[in-house]
Amino acid sequence: MKIEKEILIKMYSDMVRIRAFEHKARDLFAAQKIPGFVHLYVGEEAIATGVISNLKPEDYIHSHHRGHGHLLVKGGDPNVMMAELFGKTDGYCKGKGGSMHIAAVDLGMLGANGIVGAGLTLAAGVGFALKYLKTDKVCICFFGDGSSNRGTFHEGLNMASTFKLPVVYVCENNQYGISNRQTTAMNITDISDRAGAYGIPGITVDGNDPVAVYEAAYEAIARARRGEGPSLIECKTWRHRGHFEGDPSTYKNPQEQAAWLDKDPIPQFAKKLLDLKYVDQKTLDSIKAKADQDIEAGVAFAEKSPYPEISELTTDVLA
Amino acid sequence: MSQKTYVEALREGMVLEMRKDPKVFLAGEDVGPFGGCFGQTQGMFAEFGPERVVDTPISETAILALGVGAASVGTRPIVELMFIDFLGVAMDELFNQAAKMRYMFGGKVLLPMVVRLPCGAGFSAAAQHSQCMEAWLAHIPGIKVVMPYTPADAKGMMIAAIRDNNPVVYIEHKALYGLVGEVPDGDYVAPIGKANVAREGNDLTLISWGAMVGKCLEAADALVKDKISAEVVDLRTISPLDKETILQSVKKCGRAVIVQEAVRTGGFAGEIAAVLAEEGFDYLNGPILRVTAPDTPVPFSPPLEAAYIPTVDKILAAVKSLY
Numbered sequence A: 001m002k003i004e005k006e007i008l009i010k011m012y013s014d015m016v017r018i019r020a021f022e023h024k025a026r027d028l029f030a031a032q033k034i035p036g037f038v039h040l041y042v043g044e045e046a047i048a049t050g051v052i053s054n055l056k057p058e059d060y061i062h063s064h065h066r067g068h069g070h071l072l073v074k075g076g077d078p079n080v081m082m083a084e085l086f087g088k089t090d091g092y093c094k095g096k097g098g099s100m101h102i103a104a105v106d107l108g109m110l111g112a113n114g115i116v117g118a119g120l121t122l123a124a125g126v127g128f129a130l131k132y133l134k135t136d137k138v139c140i141c142f143f144g145d146g147s148s149n150r151g152t153f154h155e156g157l158n159m160a161s162t163f164k165l166p167v168v169y170v171c172e173n174n175q176y177g178i179s180n181r182q183t184t185a186m187n188i189t190d191i192s193d194r195a196g197a198y199g200i201p202g203i204t205v206d207g208n209d210p211v212a213v214y215e216a217a218y219e220a221i222a223r224a225r226r227g228e229g230p231s232l233i234e235c236k237t238w239r240h241r242g243h244f245e246g247d248p249s250t251y252k253n254p255q256e257q258a259a260w261l262d263k264d265p266i267p268q269f270a271k272k273l274l275d276l277k278y279v280d281q282k283t284l285d286s287i288k289a290k291a292d293q294d295i296e297a298g299v300a301f302a303e304k305s306p307y308p309e310i311s312e313l314t315t316d317v318l319a
Numbered sequence B: 001m002s003q004k005t006y007v008e009a010l011r012e013g014m015v016l017e018m019r020k021d022p023k024v025f026l027a028g029e030d031v032g033p034f035g036g037c038f039g040q041t042q043g044m045f046a047e048f049g050p051e052r053v054v055d056t057p058i059s060e061t062a063i064l065a066l067g068v069g070a071a072s073v074g075t076r077p078i079v080e081l082m083f084i085d086f087l088g089v090a091m092d093e094l095f096n097q098a099a100k101m102r103y104m105f106g107g108k109v110l111l112p113m114v115v116r117l118p119c120g121a122g123f124s125a126a127a128q129h130s131q132c133m134e135a136w137l138a139h140i141p142g143i144k145v146v147m148p149y150t151p152a153d154a155k156g157m158m159i160a161a162i163r164d165n166n167p168v169v170y171i172e173h174k175a176l177y178g179l180v181g182e183v184p185d186g187d188y189v190a191p192i193g194k195a196n197v198a199r200e201g202n203d204l205t206l207i208s209w210g211a212m213v214g215k216c217l218e219a220a221d222a223l224v225k226d227k228i229s230a231e232v233v234d235l236r237t238i239s240p241l242d243k244e245t246i247l248q249s250v251k252k253c254g255r256a257v258i259v260q261e262a263v264r265t266g267g268f269a270g271e272i273a274a275v276l277a278e279e280g281f282d283y284l285n286g287p288i289l290r291v292t293a294p295d296t297p298v299p300f301s302p303p304l305e306a307a308y309i310p311t312v313d314k315i316l317a318a319v320k321s322l323y
Ligand SMILES: Cc1ncc(C[n+]2csc(CCOP(=O)(O)OP(=O)(O)O)c2C)c(N)n1
Pocket: A065, A066, A114, A115, A116, A117, A143, A144, A145, A146, A147, A148, A172, A174, A175, A176, A177, A178, A243, B029, B058, B060, B082, B086, B089
């Protein structure tokens, strides 16, 4: 499959933007500017990018606790995102949700989630409505390897496959659920093997290769739009940082960590684009500079934004 | 006696019982080499190994059911959900299975299990990682519910919970883990179902449980300069409720303010108020007041969260409105 040059360059820019956002969030958490739990997506950028680059603005995604990358590619404004992470009133959720609950319903981003595996069944509900309303929209459900051990995995995939719902299940297999290695939490190696239990396509791809992810998602999304039902895509990857900021990751093997850092999706993809002569180093540098500048502007915006009025405490409980 | 933190004390309770009774084991997410999300189980994997300190998949339904199933055939499990907020995922296993099995089977089964649930706000952990849900649990006949406040009780009630032949839900407030206090050495049991008068007074009773006991003690200190002598009752156990200690105190003082971190409507403070109204009406010189969180989810933003959690000032304002 041939992906247009412009799309590839946009994908690269998105990945660099996510990395810049996450590194900034890391520093701001360390500086105690960002409170609460912060789960970073560093190392996993190729997945959000590869999948969401296939979507139309009116399509939906369900995210999880590691959700900044998903929202950025779905069109999230770094200013508004950063304000949310700070708990400020100009954030996507007026500061009421924070990193773990960031959502932008207008952009089709139906929320990060603090309950692991909750999206697996919610996405089936979204898919049901998209079919019921006779649209050709789809819903992507991102979830982790650890989350796939929730009962919602079975209930969600069974219902979505039985009702042929337009959902694409994307497992971001970074091989850990907090400190627990994937292989100590399940008796199989490839989570995509479970697709067989639901009679749907299942595929495992290199989650550090945005092109491989793009191609797999392209197929699955087309199938969903045709009304043929869900698919399961497993993307093997590695989180570079701890489970949450502040986790020293003592459970990781340093050699393995180093080997995965060598497979960092961003320099790998840069090399591919250079080899294809789609970009030169100058373009890459300016992409990075632009990303850093946008994120820096986001921080300035967040700093300036006020905290919500105390009266906001009791609003939005009911419509 | 030794000085220990709350988290050390609750861990000591588990460790001592596990040394004594091979039927006791611990299961939950990241309780193994990682040592628990807040360090609660640090060192336990090294001492007891993977057979007795079991890292589970992220499967709360199965974790709680593992406890119920294993207890029903002769072991004494301790199971942990990482946050009380995840109870929704495992609620059937608790309220339809663990709580009803013995009754439904005509008393023919024992379910000696402990369910550990970290609760509470104060960390900007937002709406799904900060709740206090003891009132849900109080509404379930067939289980016991404890919520220790002092490090000594954290240990003593853990040991009592493990030895109890019923399902005991042990709620640990995250803000208490670092609290330091005197803890009795060796085997030490703090009884389930018995409240503790944490501070004696004559004019007014502050009734609370969990982390809010600390705020009531602070409020009682502050009231001294207003010449109000406040008694503080630490419930320690939500269910079964020690009515006698509450009623005795209110009989002596004549006024009562109930303080809970949980949201207001349907909260456990309402149950206490009902007990006082039904059985202590003649002792009361004024209305029973509640200090609670508002009826909202827990907000992320630090100033909103600070406004959500009941404060010493709010307790003082409630007390002063009675005079
Ligand atoms: C129902 C539920 N159980 C446990 C948790 C605590 N928790 C948060 S993230 C996480 C690990 C999730 O692992 P995975 O799904 O692989 O996602 P990753 O963090 O690796 O991206 C756990 C156990 C939770 N938030 N919700």
